[in-house]
Amino acid sequence: MSKIKLKPCPFCGGEVIMMRSESLETGFVSYYVSHNDPFNCAYEIRQQSASRTIQEAANKWNRRADNG
Numbered sequence: 610m611s612k613i614k615l616k617p618c619p620f621c622g623g624e625v626i627m628m629r630s631e632s633l634e635t636g637f638v639s640y641y642v643s644h645n646d647p648f649n650c651a652y653e654i655r656q657q658s659a660s661r662t663i664q665e666a667a668n669k670w671n672r673r674a675d676n677g
């Protein structure tokens with residue numbers, strides 16, 4: 610599995626990591642970017658990057674980070 614580069618949070622500059630979420634009811638899997646340490650920053654990035662694939666979530670996040 611290739612490593613996906615994630616840009617740091619544009620809000621706090623903190624490190625972010627890729628998370629996986631699976632619904633027990635529907636089996637629906639989604640991926641999103643989240644802070645390594647969520648208590649350092651109030652910026653709600655999870656909702657900005659939620660996607661069905663890791664690559665898509667990473668693309669969304671990195672675009673977001675570019676725009677500030």
Ligand SMILES: [Zn+2]
Pocket residue numbers: 618619620621622623644649650651652
């Ligand atoms: Zn942040």
